[in-house]
Amino acid sequence: MATRIDRKFAALKAEGRPALVTYFMGGDPDYETSLKIMKALPGSGSDIIELGVPFSDPMADGPAIQAAGLRALKKGMSLTKTLALAASFRESDNTTPIVLMGYYNPIYIYGVDRFLRDAVASGIDGLIIVDLPPEMDAELCIPAIKAGINFIRLATPTTDEKRLPKVLQNTSGFVYYVSMNGITGSALPDTSRVADAVKRIKQHTDLPVVVGFGVKTAEQAKVIGTAADGVVVGTAIVNAVANTIRPDGSLVADPAEAVATMVQGLSSGVRAVRLAAAE
């Protein structure tokens, strides 16, 4: 059964360019504004949306995404409301894939079966759950696959040759290569090493491989996009939101517009890959 994610990558392949995958934090700076941000993403050139679910203790995130999650939680964001956000987005967009990204505990407390039912009903296509490695597949990965939701796994520089098959085993949709050992928001690593890593992963799977962690500019998106099937941008987008917020919480500018401008720029980066290939 082809999912929205499969169809999107097939279309991009035909177009001959990599995907722009954009991460933003649900509920940041508040529910309504984040819905506006989300709705503006596809029109600005985002191909796949990663919808961040805020968590009180984001162990794998750097200061920017930590702060975004706390802003959202302070405004009353929750997993329930994150699902509502996705459902609301789906009313006017039935093609852009939505991947929920977060930590396991809110889902565990929501109840895995109930969560998967509601996620399907809200138009969620995939899950990236940071603290569920393959060793824990029975918790959520296997039930998610049964429910028709892609479970997207992170591969990292510490995932060696021996471990890769285990990581890829129940992965579907795409593989997310985290280009460095570190937390979100760290600096971009050496791009030639990224290209080698993508090649290495592709020897083990036919799934698209997208690369994330550290991409901030259109130029970087272009360089990484040349070596991979997609580029993930997160911290830069979250920072674009943060830059519109004054310390007292009032807004300097429209966060949705700031994000849209940022994403348009990044989008020119991934689209330049196709132009380059066509020359």
Added chain:
Amino acid sequence: MDKAVEPNSFKTGPDEEGMFGIFGGRFVAETLMPLILELQQAYDDAKNDPAFKAELRELSTNYAGRPSKLYYAEGLTRHVRQLAKDKGLDGGAKIYFKREDLNHTGSHKINNCLGQILLAKRMGKTRIIAETGAGQHGVASATVSARFGFPCVVYMGATDVERQAPNVFRMKLLGAEVKPVASGHGTLKDAMNEALRDWVSNVDDTYYLIGTAAGPHPYPELVRDFQSVIGEEARAQILEREGRLPDTIIAAVGGGSNAIGLFHPFLDDKSVEIIGVEAGGRGLDGEEHCASMSAGSPGVLHGNRTYLLQNKDGQILDGHSVSAGLDYPGVGPEHSWLRDTGRVSYVPILDDEALDAFQLTTRVEGIIPALESAHAIAQAVKIAPEMAQDKIMIVNLSGRGDKDVHTVGKLMGMEI
């Protein structure tokens, strides 16, 4: 919650996957997964290596000062017998202290640090990171790092940096870098998040020296094993002193390392009642406590499934305790399992009760206990008067209270 199935032995866990029943596991980012598998391999090898055991024994004896004494707390026993008398009873159990406060660095934390630093050395790691609440684990980590020549970074919540100032200075003297963590309430949970972030960013050279029996498998198991020396000694010592097993053993539970260390060797001694004491803070009604097993629910945090303080959206609460070492909204997974199987009872002790026990012990025993340990003592003082005089109780005096005199002085309204 259904009662978990009672096993034949309570000492066989965890299973291959690192589970104690539904608790424990390896809920970590992929980046860390190869590292904890490597650690598990190294630990399994070390466990079966006589040279490793011999080196640990040598250090425990001549560096840390083991075995720690089992002391008959005559003054406190007299006190609880007087309490019984005041109520018209003639009870008052005999109270022993397991003197972990006499260890080098002043608490049980050194037991675990010596074991883990030898593991780090075996694994060829060159940099140590640790999290700390009360600062006792930070001091013990800084100590073994100095002894073995490793650079050491200690993450400590900003609130704790303030309330455990003497330990911060000790760590710096020992050459460690103390990094204050401002997120959350600036307590142990936040320090642990930051230590995990450091670890993910420095996987090649860094050994994460976790200070309590929590975190992803195999940490709960190996920390327990390194701390079980407490219970093994206590069991042999009481058999020698009294010719029989104790009736009750009590320890304070933060993450649960001193408690599991005392409890584990007694788990299959059916006649021994085992009590873990959680921080009741300002009472269990609100959110100002850290009694995750008395008032929390199972969830996933810091690499394992365990009882946690959380809201209905699965967001972790900060909690509160006067004692920095108990100020953690979770607990090691083995305790969660022991709770559900009914083998161990977990009870809360309030801030005020712990402060009373702190002062009482200081006056009647001439021992200043750590505020963490004072929670265990408070529970002993609470139940001992109701027990017959021929009953025997062992309380884990997990650490000394020098680090807490500022905090207690402030609460008593004194300038120090």
